Amino acid sequence: MELLEFARGPALTFAITVFIAGVVFRIVSLFLLWRTKDSSAGSSRERSAFSAAIREIIRRLWPQSAYKQRTLFMLINGYVFHFGLAIIVFFLLPHIVFFKDLVGLSWPSLPNNVIYAISIITIVSLIAALVMRLSNPAQRIISTFDDWFSWLVTFLPVITGVIATSHLGARYETLLGLHILSVALLLIYLPFGKLMHWFLVFVTRSQTGAHLSHRGAQL
Amino acid sequence: MNDKKTLGEMLTERGVSRRTFLKYASYTASIMALPPTAATAIAQGIANARRQSVIWLSFQECTGCTESITRAHTPSIEDLIFDFISLDYHHTLQNASGHAAEEARMQAMQENAGEYIVVVDGSVPLKDDGIYSTIAGITNLQMLEETVKDAFAVISVGSCATFGGIPGANPNPTGAVPITDIVTDKPVINISGCPPIPEAMTGTISYLLSFGSIPELDHLNRPKAFFGEAIHDRCYRRPFYERGMFAKSFDDEGARQGWCLFEVGCKGPVTYNACATLKWNGGTSFPIQSGHGCLGCSEPGFWDLGGFYKPLSTAKGDPLKWAGGAAVAGAAVGAASAIMARNKRNKILKEGK
Ligand code: SF4
Numbered sequence: 001m002e003l004l005e006f007a008r009g010p011a012l013t014f015a016i017t018v019f020i021a022g023v024v025f026r027i028v029s030l031f032l033l034w035r036t037k038d039s040s041a042g043s044s045r046e047r048s049a050f051s052a053a054i055r056e057i058i059r060r061l062w063p064q065s066a067y068k069q070r071t072l073f074m075l076i077n078g079y080v081f082h083f084g085l086a087i088i089v090f091f092l093l094p095h096i097v098f099f100k101d102l103v104g105l106s107w108p109s110l111p112n113n114v115i116y117a118i119s120i121i122t123i124v125s126l127i128a129a130l131v132m133r134l135s136n137p138a139q140r141i142i143s144t145f146d147d148w149f150s151w152l153v154t155f156l157p158v159i160t161g162v163i164a165t166s167h168l169g170a171r172y173e174t175l176l177g178l179h180i181l182s183v184a185l186l187l188i189y190l191p192f193g194k195l196m197h198w199f200l201v202f203v204t205r206s207q208t209g210a211h212l213s214h215r216g217a218q219l
Numbered sequence: 220m221n222d223k224k225t226l227g228e229m230l231t232e233r234g235v236s237r238r239t240f241l242k243y244a245s246y247t248a249s250i251m252a253l254p255p256t257a258a259t260a261i262a263q264g265i266a267n268a269r270r271q272s273v274i275w276l277s278f279q280e281c282t283g284c285t286e287s288i289t290r291a292h293t294p295s296i297e298d299l300i301f302d303f304i305s306l307d308y309h310h311t312l313q314n315a316s317g318h319a320a321e322e323a324r325m326q327a328m329q330e331n332a333g334e335y336i337v338v339v340d341g342s343v344p345l346k347d348d349g350i351y352s353t354i355a356g357i358t359n360l361q362m363l364e365e366t367v368k369d370a371f372a373v374i375s376v377g378s379c380a381t382f383g384g385i386p387g388a389n390p391n392p393t394g395a396v397p398i399t400d401i402v403t404d405k406p407v408i409n410i411s412g413c414p415p416i417p418e419a420m421t422g423t424i425s426y427l428l429s430f431g432s433i434p435e436l437d438h439l440n441r442p443k444a445f446f447g448e449a450i451h452d453r454c455y456r457r458p459f460y461e462r463g464m465f466a467k468s469f470d471d472e473g474a475r476q477g478w479c480l481f482e483v484g485c486k487g488p489v490t491y492n493a494c495a496t497l498k499w500n501g502g503t504s505f506p507i508q509s510g511h512g513c514l515g516c517s518e519p520g521f522w523d524l525g526g527f528y529k530p531l532s533t534a535k536g537d538p539l540k541w542a543g544g545a546a547v548a549g550a551a552v553g554a555a556s557a558i559m560a561r562n563k564r565n566k567i568l569k570e571g572k
Contacts, residue, residue, distance in 0.1 A: 008533075009525075009535040013536060013538040017541040021548050025552050029557045032558070033557050094531070098533050101529065109465075110463060111462050176531075
């Protein structure tokens with residue numbers, strides 16, 4: 001019970017504070033950086049930055065035919081765990097209740113057993129992503145601490161959540177405490193590694209789109 | 220109290236039939252989740268036991284625990300007092316008062332040294348030399364230490380005696396502590412709850428009488444027979460929890476339909492007690508059945524768990540209390556780092572020229 005109290009109280013407050021400070025820091029510092037003006041003449045096919053950005057975002061949703069064979073599984077697997085995570089986070093009632101308490105908004109939930117099934121699929125998918133990274137020599141070599149740790153802090157909340165719901169190994173309050181602590185770890189690390197793509201994914205894709213279009217790429 | 224007859228002999232004299240007695244023994248065995256064969260052992264154990272001297276000490280408490288035990292269903296408190304135990308000291312239930320009462324306590328302690336059981340309800344204040352609660356001119360701490368010295372075992376009943384309860388809740392003005400903080404050299408059985416289920420109290424006492432030993436306890440010294448399972452695991456509303464059907468307030472359609480009370484603050488998932496199985500008032504009902512979430516009253520510090528009506532999965536306190544400051548600090552550091560990077564770039568560009 002003390003662990004749960006610590007997790008629900010000081011740990012979560014600290015984690016949320018670091019999370020907010022970190023995310024604002026990253027966004028502000030990024031947007032205030034200078035941007036080198038590209039003075040080269042744009043291609044005749046150049047689109048407006050906005051249109052190029054949107055097109056790039058849409059284009060990246062599916063692999064280009066040249067790479068399809070090699071990347072299709074990775075891409076589908078990526079979709080599986082991204083959607084899985086989003087559904088778990090936003091549609092399990094105890095989570096909704098948490099957000100309602102935090103920001104005052106609430107929405108309908110999904111039954112526990114549906115979430116449970118999605119969690120199992122998500123866990124399998126996350127493990128598949130890890131196995132792929134480990135088994136592909138090129139990928140393994142370019143992987144840094146950030147890659148491994150980001151995977152870990154994403155995986156822990158899901159696995160501890162499932163273990164807590166199924167009452168495995170320890171008492172529920174201990175497992176729930178560990179689950180909340182793992183979420184605190186995720187929140188603390190998120191702004192400082194590649195998990196920042198939570199916020200930046202479409203920003204970076206827009207920038208790439210505008211840049212490519214300037215060079216004349218067909219988007 | 221210093222009766223040399225066995226309980227069996229006494230019960231026969233009083234005209235308690237063997238059938239009634241066996242019925243009671245098997246009831247105790249069943250509520251304590253003992254195998255059916257234990258009923259015979261309990262019957263024999265009690266029949267051969269001498270009447271047990273019990274000294275009941277009341278400290279910083281509200282008498283709710285006594286109110287609860289007097290509503291015990293089987294065995295009733297009358298059965299217990301008149302047949303099984305000799306309640307030699309109990310503020311509310313004894314006839315004697317003043318000096319006579321204290322003498323009764325002393326006498327019981329002398330005559331049954333090493334054998335009597337001390338039951339305690341209420342917490343003990345330690346702040347300012349314990350002056351916040353005194354009885355017969357001595358502090359609760361003094362009375363506890365004096366009485367427990369020659370006891371066989373101690374049973375703490377109620378959340379005040381087991382975990383500090385209301386007196387121990389934040390900000391704990393009297394420095395209240397549970398009995399286990401003081402009694403460390405004797406077995407202490409904790410029967411928590413605000414109040415505890417009467418059968419948990421009488422059942423544990425009966426177990427001590429029949430087996431002369433302490434029942435199996437959990438990590439908080441509570442008998443596993445009563446505190447082994449979470450309310451949530453035995454709650455009849457559990458199917459609604461699993462299906463995601465929740466009452467959103469106490470008078471909406473969900474509440475009328477008897478759906479799960481998680482969203483209105485039920486602490487059943489982290490509360491260990493027998494309310495959902497033994498129930499209250501002779502098995503009539505229990506809080507969740509009457510439409511209110513579990514408060515978690517048998518768990519340590521339940522007053523300070525962050526609010527009775529706040530769902531368990533919400534943060535405790537206000538996790539956003541530093542959010543504004545965090546955002547401003549983040550923005551300031553972000554802007555500073557961008558400006559520094561710009562300056563550095565400008566400098567390099569200049570020097571390059
Ligand atoms: S009412 Fe409480 S104990 Fe019962 S299922 Fe819902 S959360 Fe669990």
